[in-house]
Amino acid sequence: MPSARMAGYPLAMAARDLQERIKKLIVDQRLPSGAPLPTEPELMRLLGASRNSVREALKALQAMGIVEIRHGFGTYVGSMSFAPLIEGLAFRTVAGHYRGEDSLLQLLELREAVETGLVSRLAGRLPEADLGALEALVARMEREAAEGTGLAESDRAFHATLYRGLDNVLLGEVLEAFWDAFHRVQQDLVEVAQDPRTTCRQHREILDAVRSGDSLRAERAIRDHFGHLRTRLTPVAAAKG
Amino acid sequence: MPSARMAGYPLAMAARDLQERIKKLIVDQRLPSGAPLPTEPELMRLLGASRNSVREALKALQAMGIVEIRHGFGTYVGSMSFAPLIEGLAFRTVAGHYRGEDSLLQLLELREAVETGLVSRLAGRLPEADLGALEALVARMEREAAEGTGLAESDRAFHATLYRGLDNVLLGEVLEAFWDAFHRVQQDLVEVAQDPRTTCRQHREILDAVRSGDSLRAERAIRDHFGHLRTRLTPVAAAKG
DNA sequence: AAGAGTCAGCTGCTCTAACCAACTGAGCTA
DNA sequence: TAGCTCAGTTGGTTAGAGCAGCTGACTCTT
Missing domain, CATH: 1.10.10.10 (Winged helix-like DNA-binding domain superfamily/Winged helix DNA-binding domain)
Incomplete structure (x- = not known):
């Protein structure tokens, strides 16, 4: 019984x-x-x-x-972080990729769509402290680029710091989750051969644009950054699909 | 053994x-x-x-x-939907709310931040078919408002249809997940006494703005919509915290 | 007396074995 | 032929035993 x-x-x-x-x-x-x-x-x-x-x-x-x-x-x-979201998003993307879908590209476009919209609102509104932190991060990226070491962590920190200015913890976490998922899947699926110097230049341009207060320029800078990533992505993804 | x-x-x-x-x-x-x-x-x-x-x-x-x-x-x-994200987000919000945090407000701001960024890109770029669908949805909302029945489902469909024009399934699903989480938590936690006619007016304004191709006007329309929701939210949330 | 090692006890983790409950489809009944 | 029943498959639940990681108190050494 x-x-x-x-x-x-x-x-x-x-x-x-x-x-x-x-x-x-x-x-x-x-x-x-x-x-x-x-x-x-x-x-x-x-x-x-x-x-x-x-x-x-x-x-x-x-x-x-x-x-x-x-x-x-x-x-x-639990800490109620978005770790599960990252997990799920990453798996969904990997599974889709191996089935021949352009899921990785979609994930990148998701980030682009959200970030382009947000960065224009940030232009000219970031406190000096954040601008300084971003400046330091770009400097670190340039150092890492010269040394040939990976600059993934700096890139993550840059984007996280950038959107901290929106003063919404939830939003920040969601964006970080998108970054993490993309980064993980990208590492698993494709060998990206990006020129680190280009990446640095783009981040500096984003920073300068935000500092200048020119919304349109900031938006364009972000779009350039993602556009560059996208062109590096597409052919490899297609070849692997 | x-x-x-x-x-x-x-x-x-x-x-x-x-x-x-x-x-x-x-x-x-x-x-x-x-x-x-x-x-x-x-x-x-x-x-x-x-x-x-x-x-x-x-x-x-x-x-x-x-x-x-x-x-x-x-x-x-599985269907790899964002149902788990909705679950997690909803729980996180509810738990935070009962601990006295303004988690529901943060969730709403998350939606606002993302949608204001996206809608400006949509202005003037929506195919006629989608505009027609949105038109029908607003009409349905107006009918529902007159009848006094709930117009939640129409609201959900409106936002979903709106961002379908961005042509990114992933993005659409994420936005729907945010909507679902917000809606569920809102129903559980607060009694919203919105005037349905105001909601209708705002949605029609969003539609008209997008159709006109005026990005700024579209952004303002979305911001008004969310701003209205926010004012309805804050006092109740504070009272319950 | 102070320090280091040991062990008892909590905790969660894994296994086995049996039975319950939902669904399907073949076969029986009318 | 139409409908029902029942056996077989699948997941759901329970029970009890032993394994594995962590902590803290106890003991032995120095």
């Missing part, structure tokens, strides 16, 4: 329900990121389900970034 | 690995959305893991939209 099931709950549909009830637990108790959740045995009692069902629910929540599981330590409320 | 583990794999880390290997299976075999995956017993043999571990991996993949599980039927490659 299975178990003395708690009255009031239907016999099936445990799994989907469990997830909801765990989420409700977090919301109802106002648990902040990093707060400890009940242990697996406790959740079993609390939710009236078996260990397996509880674990499956937790695994799903973990995949959504809602919960963080640390072996031998405990389960915690 | 547990099991004769397959040689070549470390003793631990099965779970994270299993997900990767199932994803690899999909990619390597070029499985399109909807294609059937091996059954659970087959996956057990194939991956050399127990039923539980296989199921936990599948649950995680399901949460990411990579896999679709149908009880009594089979497991299939």
Whole structure:
């Protein structure tokens, strides 16, 4: 005989329900990121389900970034980052690519569409501190370009810093997620042979344009940057498709 | 004694690995959305893991939209939609809201930031077919406003149709995901008492602006629309926080 | 007394084995 | 032939046992 099931709950549909009830637990108790959740045995009692069902629910929540599981330590409320979005977006793009779709190009265009729209609003409105940080990043990129080391991390930081000026954490995270997904897939799928010096020049132009306050020039700078990436991408993607 | 583990794999880390290997299976075999995956017993043999571990991996993949599980039927490659993104975004917003953050406002601003940037590029470039569809949608909204029925679905369709003109499926899906997340959270958290006639007027203005080809006017129309939503939102959100 | 090693106990992780529940399709019944 | 029933397949759930990582208190050494 299975178990003395708690009255009031239907016999099936445990799994989907469990997830909801765990989420409700977090919301109802106002648990902040990093707060400890009940242990697996406790959740079993609390939710009236078996260990397996509880674990499956937790695994799903973990995949959504809602919960963080640390072996031998405990389960915690997750950081609610967009790591799952990156994961999903990257997989979707890779799978599409191998099926002959231009999914990588679409991902790049998504970034371009969003960033061109945002950068024009930034032109002339960035605080001096941010401009300085961007300046330092471009300088770092130029140093890295001369040394021949990769400048991916600097590129990521540049874009992140740029849109920090919009003063919306959520937006910043989403853009970073797009960058991460694109970067990961690009590394997995194609060998990009970009000239680092060109990349530096383009970033400096973006910075100068934003500093000058010329919206149209800023937009054009971003579009040039992405356009360059796109031309580097298309033939390789087509050849691999 | 547990099991004769397959040689070549470390003793631990099965779970994270299993997900990767199932994803690899999909990619390597070029499985399109909807294609059937091996059954659970087959996956057990194939991956050399127990039923539980296989199921936990599948649950995680399901949460990411990579896999679709149908009880009594089979497991299939998922539609790779952004349903998980909606889930995660909605939960993040709800949780933040109950902790006193203005997360709902941030979500709205995210939509505003992206859409204002995009709509200016659309102005004057929308094919007549899309303009006609938008016209029909606004007409439907006006009818719904008069009848007093909800016009949420029309609003969703309007925004979706609008950005279809950008010719990027991915972008369209992301925007729809943002809309869905916002709509769901809004319904859960606050009672909005919007005047449907105002909403209609604003959508008609957006349409007219886009048709006229005046980028600035289109941008202003979108900003007005979101600004109106924002003013309806702020006091309630603050009161509930 | 202070430091380092050990071990008991928590935690989550994996496995096995059995049974429940949803769906399909072949075969029986009317 | 039309409809029903039932067996077989698939995923869903439970149970109990043992494995693996982390912590902190205890003990042994210095």
